[in-house]
Amino acid sequence: MTLHIDHVTKKFGTHTAVNQLSLTIPEQSMFGFLGANGAGKTTTFRMMLGLIDASAGTITWNGKSIGYHNSSQVGYLPEERGLYPKMKVKEQIVYLARLRGMDRKKAETELVYWLNRFNVPEYENKRVEELSKGNQQKIQFIAAILHKPELIILDEPFSGLDPVNVELLKEAVRDIQRQGATIIFSSHRMEHVEELCESLCIIHKGSPVLHGKLTEIKRSFGKKNLLIDSDMDLRYLSSFQGVVKIKERIEGITLQIENEEISQSILSDIQGKGFIRRFSLEEPSLNDIFIEKAGASFE
Amino acid sequence: MNRFGLILSKTYMQKVKSKSFLITTILFALAIVVGTNFQSIAGLFDSKDGSEETWEVVVQDDSGTVAAALEQQIVFVNDQIAITRSEESISELESQVEQGEYDALLSVTIQDSGKIMADYFSDSLTSDRYSSDLQVAMQTIQSNFAASELNLSADELATLNMPVSFNHRSFTDGAKSAEELDEARGLVYILIFVIYMSVLIYSMMIATEVATEKSSRVMEILVSSVPPIQQIFAKILGVGLLGLTQLALWAAVGFVSIQLSSDSFEGGIYTLFDFSGNSLGTIVYGIIFFLLGYFLYAALAALLGSLVSRTEDLQQMLMPVNLLIVAGAMLSFFGLANPEASMITITSYIPFFSPLVMFTRVGMLNLPLWEPMLAIGLTLLTIFVIGWFGAKVYRGGVLMYGNSSSFKDLKKALILSKKER
Numbered sequence: 001m002t003l004h005i006d007h008v009t010k011k012f013g014t015h016t017a018v019n020q021l022s023l024t025i026p027e028q029s030m031f032g033f034l035g036a037n038g039a040g041k042t043t044t045f046r047m048m049l050g051l052i053d054a055s056a057g058t059i060t061w062n063g064k065s066i067g068y069h070n071s072s073q074v075g076y077l078p079e080e081r082g083l084y085p086k087m088k089v090k091e092q093i094v095y096l097a098r099l100r101g102m103d104r105k106k107a108e109t110e111l112v113y114w115l116n117r118f119n120v121p122e123y124e125n126k127r128v129e130e131l132s133k134g135n136q137q138k139i140q141f142i143a144a145i146l147h148k149p150e151l152i153i154l155d156e157p158f159s160g161l162d163p164v165n166v167e168l169l170k171e172a173v174r175d176i177q178r179q180g181a182t183i184i185f186s187s188h189r190m191e192h193v194e195e196l197c198e199s200l201c202i203i204h205k206g207s208p209v210l211h212g213k214l215t216e217i218k219r220s221f222g223k224k225n226l227l228i229d230s231d232m233d234l235r236y237l238s239s240f241q242g243v244v245k246i247k248e249r250i251e252g253i254t255l256q257i258e259n260e261e262i263s264q265s266i267l268s269d270i271q272g273k274g275f276i277r278r279f280s281l282e283e284p285s286l287n288d289i290f291i292e293k294a295g296a297s298f299e
Numbered sequence: 300m301n302r303f304g305l306i307l308s309k310t311y312m313q314k315v316k317s318k319s320f321l322i323t324t325i326l327f328a329l330a331i332v333v334g335t336n337f338q339s340i341a342g343l344f345d346s347k348d349g350s351e352e353t354w355e356v357v358v359q360d361d362s363g364t365v366a367a368a369l370e371q372q373i374v375f376v377n378d379q380i381a382i383t384r385s386e387e388s389i390s391e392l393e394s395q396v397e398q399g400e401y402d403a404l405l406s407v408t409i410q411d412s413g414k415i416m417a418d419y420f421s422d423s424l425t426s427d428r429y430s431s432d433l434q435v436a437m438q439t440i441q442s443n444f445a446a447s448e449l450n451l452s453a454d455e456l457a458t459l460n461m462p463v464s465f466n467h468r469s470f471t472d473g474a475k476s477a478e479e480l481d482e483a484r485g486l487v488y489i490l491i492f493v494i495y496m497s498v499l500i501y502s503m504m505i506a507t508e509v510a511t512e513k514s515s516r517v518m519e520i521l522v523s524s525v526p527p528i529q530q531i532f533a534k535i536l537g538v539g540l541l542g543l544t545q546l547a548l549w550a551a552v553g554f555v556s557i558q559l560s561s562d563s564f565e566g567g568i569y570t571l572f573d574f575s576g577n578s579l580g581t582i583v584y585g586i587i588f589f590l591l592g593y594f595l596y597a598a599l600a601a602l603l604g605s606l607v608s609r610t611e612d613l614q615q616m617l618m619p620v621n622l623l624i625v626a627g628a629m630l631s632f633f634g635l636a637n638p639e640a641s642m643i644t645i646t647s648y649i650p651f652f653s654p655l656v657m658f659t660r661v662g663m664l665n666l667p668l669w670e671p672m673l674a675i676g677l678t679l680l681t682i683f684v685i686g687w688f689g690a691k692v693y694r695g696g697v698l699m700y701g702n703s704s705s706f707k708d709l710k711k712a713l714i715l716s717k718k719e720r
Contacts, residue, residue, distance in 0.1 A: 012714060049523045051698060052715060068526050076523050082516025087313075095309055099302050099524040143520065 001027040001062045001150060003048070003182065008057035010043055010206075017043045019206040021057070025184060025199075030177050032193035032200035032214075033186040034286075036294050040206040041186045042079055045153050048184075049076060061151055072101030075149035079156050079186075081140050085129035089115075092128065093143055102147040114142045118168055134161050141169060145176055152176065154185035158192055170196060190286040200286075204294045214286075221284050221292075226255040226263050229278035232270070240266060252278070256288065302525045303533045310508065310537030315544065324545055328552040335556040353381040354429050357392055357401040360384065365407045365415060368440045369433075377432040396420060405433065413448060415441050484635055486578050487662035490585040491635070491655060493546070494592055495628040498654070499621065501542045502596040508534055509604030509693075510613045518697045527697070528690035535597045542593060581662045584671065588661075591678045592654030596624060598682060602689035605696035606708045627655040638663035648674055650681035 003025040010018040018040040025031045035041045046052045048059055050067040059066065066074060084092050090111060097107040115121045118138045128136055137160055145152060157173070158166050173196065177183050187193050193200055194214065202210040210217060223244060228234060229252035237255060238246040242262035247254045257263060263281050270276065314320055333340060360366035363384070370382045385392060389406055396404045403421035410416060417437055419430050446456045512518045521530060603616045630652055634643040638660055647657040647670075657674040660666060695715030699708065 046698065051523055052695075068524075071524050074523070076520065078516065078519040080516040080519065082519060084512075084517055085515055095305070096520060096524070098305055099521070 001182065003151065003184070004058075004060045005044075005048070006058045006060075008044070008047060008054045008059060010040075010047060010052070011055045017206050018047070018054075018203075021203065021206075021208050023201055023208070023211060025182060027182055028177065028180055029182055029199060030173070030197050031182075031184045032197035033184055033203075034190075034193060034200060034290060034294070035186070035203040039203050039294070041203065042155060044203070045076075045155055045184075045186070048153060049074065066151075072147060073150045075100075075144040075147065075152040075181075077141060077144040077152075077154045077157055081137060083128045083136065083140060083143065086127055088125050088127055089131075089139055090124045093139065093146060096143050097146045100147045100149075107146060110146050110148075111142065114146065117172065118142070118165075134165055137161060138165065138169070141172070145172075145181075148181075150181055152181050152183045154183065156187060157185055158187060158189060166192070190290055194286045202290060202293050209293045210289070217289065218283050218286075221289050222259055223256055223284055223288070224260050224263070225282045225284055225288065226257050226266065227278060227280045227282060228252050228255070228266075228270070228276065230270075230274055230276045232274035232276075234270065237266065237270075240269070256284070303529045306525065306530060306533035307537045307540075310534050311540050314504070314538065314541050320541070320545070324548060327549055331549060331553045332556045335553060336560045339560070353379050354403070355381050355383065355401045356403045356405055356429070356433070357383045357385050357395070358405045358407060359387070359389060359392055360407040362407075362409050365409065365437075365440060368443070369407075369436060372436040372440055373433070376436045377429070380429055380432060393420060396422065403429065413444060415444070483578075483581065483662055486581055487659060488632075488635060490581065490662070491628065491631045491659060494585065494589045494655060494658065495624065495631075497542055497546065497589060498592040498596050499624050501538050501593055502600040502620070502624075503617065504538050504541075505534060505597045506600035506604035506613055506617055507610060508538070509601050509697075510607050510610045513605065513607070513697055514609050522694070522697050527693040528686075531598070531601045531686065531690055531693055535594065535601060538597065539590070539593055546589075584658055584661045587675065588654040588658040591675060591682070592627075594682045595650065595654065595678060595685065596620060598685040598689050602685065602692050602696075605689075605693040606699070606712060608699070623651045624655075627652040631655040631659040634659040635663065648677060650674075650678045653678045 003023075005021055005023040005025075008018060008021045009016065021040075021044065033041055033044070043052070047054050048066060050065065061070070061074075064070065087095075090108070093111050094104060094107045097110075098104060111124070112121070115124055120135060120138060123131060123135065123139070128139065131139065141154075141157060144154065154173070158169060161169065170192070173183060173185075185196075197214060199213045200211075200217070201208055212220075234253050235246070235248070237243055237253070240262075242258040242265070243255050244258060245256040247256075255266070257266075260281055267279060358366040358369060366382065366384045370384075373380050373382060383401070387395075389404075392401070392404050392406075395401055399422075403419060406418040406420075408416045415437060417433075419433065421430070442456065442460070446453075451459075512521060599620055600617060603620065604613065607613050607616050630643065630646050634640070634647075634656055637643065643656060643660060646652045647660050649656075653674040657671055661671045692709060692712045695712035696708070698715055699712055
């Protein structure tokens, strides 16, 4: 049950939205799909779902194309949230689940479970328009996973949620994965991806720029972060050989360095010049990697 | 239940249970009940004027013969008029009428030539129908007097008053007589109006449904679950069933109301509802052309509804379609007066007008069977073409968001839904 994306290209007229994208997403994995706004994430998701056809290349799930014949095995949380505003939660979730081939009775039982799990059992008979945006999002998430799909595509699942609800949702996503589902999600929040995904892909302007396991990506990135907390003025280090970037903090500075050896030369350079409260060498964050690879900044 | 059935039943049930459906259905049903009981209801308001009471007329007649004849004759014309003979002077009687002792005063004299002269005084001019009834009765009396003067027998008198028999026939074989045409016109008029209104309303309902799903963005989930062509046709069929339900309810209310109504339905517009051979055929054609018109415009509306991002843009998008429907209705109303005009004949084969214009011709003329069949065939073909094309546009259209409310978006939608292999 692997998802294979093989040299997929999508052109809209002269504009190339996705260019030569190849990915293999193993069964039961949690896969992060990153990219700046307009990088082609949603287009790729829509191609995975068979909503639009690829101009070239193939996408297969378990050796078969994805389409209406197996929509009961696929769950989708679109980036643009949307439910029927006038319909009651229960009515519409059950309706959407039945459209994906689920039995009415089963859908009702599952819905009660999930509403309880998300601490909102009282919403069962409320109209969606009466709910807050964050709560609508929980309902939307339930709509995507209620029918126990094997492949789940979540486009920005955590946006617009408070930290408590983000945790609730993360926990749910992990549980679903443990039960055997393959989950692909996109996010702008790098810490969510770092926390949840074993492997990921960064696409930039339609082309994949980085693809692999999170740990390997970090290792192969080479560059490290060096945090120094001190009262000294350390800004001169920006011209130190091997220092790529310098960022000032209230407590001190953060340096991005070419490799870990450079930290030792810096240490010997600043030694004795003043009081150093902290000197620590850290792995680069996904945010750093993303900014370098996708050339755009995110919160 | 399969997905097609699910969408169909959801569309239907949600609309049937909606308040707006309930309210429009009830309001229109009430209007039908009022319409079929119009005479009785109007009568309710009249009763205080004394329509149930008698109209007291005091007759001052020097000869005495006219008053006596009037007493006998008036019963046949209007039995609510009561005649009282009086010998008193005119001025005396006038003051009695003013005081309300009598409702009206009739002063009769016979001239030497035998002509009856009558003067009628009454409080108001609104009691016209009594005066005209009196006039009718007096005219008969006049004729009877003249007849007896001339020694004519009753039979001879009847011969004199014999009405002309005037029958209008056409040279064209099977053409409807003027009388039949008038009868047909009423029913066809009503059905054209029903078809026009329901096509307009129900196709708008479809477009709104699609646009709402799109603007609320639930569409992306739907379109990833169920193929667009199934969605379109399930919705169209669902709303179509809703329309039939509503029309059937109204027809039933109308039928029962006519049965129970105390109004007399003879003559006037009610000749239309005798469901004789001719009008039954017209009604069957009416149902067929309603369905054709509905499916044609509903498919078009679904296609256009899928192109707008916001329901606010819908009106603008649907404008050309609504104009087509209105043009069809205009042509039909023109066709009611001139069903044989060549413009009507030609437009009756244009699919967008056929449902209304061909129906007008079928209702008004005795057409050979192939003519309506050809129009039905052409319209069916157009429905399938639009349905097929609509599904393609729909597939891409529902994924497009932006300031889309122009026909340029058609192309964009087609590109988006393009089958690449």
